[in-house]
Amino acid sequence: MSVKATWKVSAAVMLSRVLGLGREVMFAALFGGSWLMDCFYIAYRIPNLLRDLFAEGALSQAFVTTFSKKVKTDGPENAWVLANRMMTLAAVFMGMLTLLGIAVAPWIVELLTSFSRSGETARDYNPEEISLMVEMVRVMYPFIALVSLSALVMGMLNARDVFGMPALASCFFNIGSMAGGAALGYWMDPEWGPRSLVGFSWGVVIGGVAQLVCQFPALRAVGYRFAADFKWNDSGVKQILKLMGPAVIAASVTQVNVFVNTMFAYGVGEGAVSWLSYAFRLMLLPIGVFGVAVATVTLPALSRAAINGVGDDFGPTLSKGLKLVTFLVFPSTVGLVVLAEPIISLIYERGQFDAVDRVATAGALQAYGCGLLFYAGLKVLQPAFYAIDKRWLPMIASLMALVVNIGCNYTFVFVLKWGHESLALTTSIVASLNFLFLYAAMTRYAGDIGTKVLVVAFLKIGVATAVMAGLCFFGNRMLFADLTAMPLMMKAIWLGGLIGVSAGAYFAVALLLKVDEVGEMVALVKRKARQ
Secondary structure, rough: OOOOOOOOOHHHHEEEEEEEHHHHHHHHHHHHHHHHHHHHHHHHHHHHHHHHHHHOOHHHHHHHHHHHHHHHHHHHHHHHHHHHHHHHHHHHHHHHHHHHHHHHHHHHHHHHHHEEEEEEEEOOHHHHHHHHHHHHHHHHOHHHHHHHHHHHHHHHHHHOOOOHHHHHHHHHHHHHHHHHHHHHHHHOOOOOHHHHHHHHHHHHHHHHHHHHHOOHHHHHHHOOOOOOOOOOHHHHHHHHHHHHHHHHHHHHHHHHHHHHHHHHHOOOOOOOOHHHHHHHHHHHHHHHHHEEEEEEHHHHHHHHOOOOOOOOHHHHHHHHHHHHHHHHHHHHHHHHOOHHHHHHHHHHOOOOOHHHHHHHHHHHHHHHHHHOOOOOOOHHHHHHHHHHHOHHHHHHHHHHHHHHHHHHHHHHHOOOOOOOOOHHHHHHHHHHHHHHHHHHHHHHHHOOOOOHHHHHHHHHHHHHHHHHHHHHHHOOOOOOHOOOOOOHHHHHHHHHHHHHHHHHHHHHHHHHHOHHHHHHHHHHHHHHHHH
């Protein structure tokens, strides 16, 4: 696994996540934690969930695993034939799924809002809200088909060791959805009322088109030419579908849990869905930038190392991926938890987003942070099971996690009467249990994957992170006593300075403790400087 490739993907994903965060900032300023945003997020949750189930989760992992092995055993030409058959199948199936979703949209909305009609905070949605959600669901449903094809294209490029453009593709989605959505939203409702969100829904579809089309030049450069192929009775296609069966459940367990959380959030009260969504977007920054980047580079290497069983390179490759995730995500997690309020204040607190929204969103972010490292680790660990053809284990783990999630949510919300933060805490609990179960299972099937090395690395990284956390804690106490009154520029300067000093201390301590990843980073920088 190339550390250099990982950093390239990280930079591309970082840009994408920042743009995605920019979209959330725009929403927060225009709509705050209002019922309008609750309606939009619930409408967006359906295509976003199915994207992870059928596209960027299950389909992507199953396709990359099979396609990578096909390239190595039968050559690129035969692999392109498999790609054409999967592209054709995905276009037909996802097109039919889109039409079905548009037809049953009213029943989908009825299901999603059912939880808000029970409990002490029961609330009935008026016809305007229901009609708006149904319309937005229907508008956004084609996004599923677009992102499914985009995931296949991304998988082809990753399997051919092209990582830059696939990682940048989601940047085009964010730009398209923001620019197109804002333009259409303003055109449909200049006062930024309910109709403007329909414009933003069309922006999601525009972004999906941009995400797919932007990868075509890179795909053509590696030798792919599309030709419709309906010969789906193919061993490669069957293998992908076999992998997808359990992966549909396993690869997207956190998204399924977030979806369940959304249903429970309607029972908590107005604004809960928006607060959880704003916090989840921030949590996705370190996961997307580091966890997804490491997993993207690791999966093809793991697949090649497991063609004839678990090869000698499998354990070291997986161990290195998990170490790199820990090195990058652990300090990011602690920083987000300790500096939650000033970070949220700087990013979101303007327009309709006030101090109440800031405190509520910070609570959710801190609860999400408890399991962030495990969530990022799952991005690397789960696909490894498909590489060694143990696809049922992640599915079993995910089913157990889903049961735990529903049980915890019900207990926290309806029995203990806790607030929206408890729903984020449940996500952390589920991710942690899921990771620990799968890690124990992997050691049984793959043998020694460097557990002792991982523990030593975790302890070293933990010491460096503790130093960083101390600086963040005292800096937060001294600098951000009154966030509401502090000017925006001063927030940015103080927060940027505090993060810079804390990050510098983290890397310095890690270097003193001889953490391998720091040495590789320093060596990479020196090579670039000499060039």
